[in-house]
Amino acid sequence: MTLDVILIIIGSVLVFIGIIGCILPVLPGQILSWIALLLLQFTSEPPFTAKFIVIWALVTTGVTLLDYIVPMWGTKKFGGTRAGVWGAGIGVVAGIFLFPPIGLIVGPFLGAVIGELINGAKGNDALKAGLGSFLGFIAGTFMKLAISLIMGYYFVVNAF
Numbered sequence: 756m757t758l759d760v761i762l763i764i765i766g767s768v769l770v771f772i773g774i775i776g777c778i779l780p781v782l783p784g785q786i787l788s789w790i791a792l793l794l795l796q797f798t799s800e801p802p803f804t805a806k807f808i809v810i811w812a813l814v815t816t817g818v819t820l821l822d823y824i825v826p827m828w829g830t831k832k833f834g835g836t837r838a839g840v841w842g843a844g845i846g847v848v849a850g851i852f853l854f855p856p857i858g859l860i861v862g863p864f865l866g867a868v869i870g871e872l873i874n875g876a877k878g879n880d881a882l883k884a885g886l887g888s889f890l891g892f893i894a895g896t897f898m899k900l901a902i903s904l905i906m907g908y909y910f911v912v913n914a915f
Contacts, residue, residue, distance in 0.1 A: 759798040763914045764790035770907045777899040780859035785899045788906040789815040795914055802913035811906060818898050823847055825898075826863035826891035831889025834880060835867055842870020843888040863888040 769791040776782025789811055796803055832845040847868020850858030867888040871881035 762794045762798050766794040766910060766914065769794070770903075770910050773903050774900070774907055777785030777854060777896060777903050781856040783819070785815050787907075788903040788910075791910050792906055793911055803909075813898055814902055818895075818902055819904050822895035822899060825895045826867075826888040829887035829891025829894070830863075830867040830884045830900070831887070833883050833890070835871060835887060836874050836876070838870040838874035839867045839884040839888075840882070841868070841874070842866035842868070842873075843884075843891075845870075846888070860889075860892060863892060 771788045772782060773787035773791065776784025776787055779783075792811060793808060795801075796808055805891040826847060827840045827843045830839045834844070843863040843866045846862035846864065846869075847859070848862075849866065850860070850862020852858075854862065864885040868881045868885035871884045872878075876884070907915065
């Protein structure tokens with residue numbers, strides 16, 4: 756088996772796991788998809804330019820960062836105060852470390868709700884801010900899935 760075949764097999768597995776990882780918050784799906792493109796670049800006939808790889812690295816980095824920021828933005832857009840936004844941010848971090856993988860979904864929601872309640876918001880307003888956080892999480896998931904599918908497309912078209 757040649758090195759090219761090994762790289763394509765590993766890359767194919769990474770693309771598949773990467774797409775699944777965008778939905779399951781345990782795996783960094785978009786990062787795995789980008790690594791698959793990078794592996795393809797190490798074959799005997801690299802299909803991409805260095806600029807292409809760097810641009811996708813920047814897109815992957817941007818979406819990864821946005822995935823943590825969008826729940827806080829959603830909290831604010833749904834009427835959350837500064838306390839709710841901070842709560843969502845703390846919930847993201849706490850969710851990552853304390854209750855993975857479900858904590859990534861529930862943490863920002865609970866953080867926003869708790870932050871709003873501590874700040875004196877009524878129950879419905881606090882829940883509305885939490886909903887904004889959850890919708891931000893969903894938006895982040897769709898962003899990750901979209902770029903992973905696009906990178907998967909580039910991988911398949913250039914590998915086979």
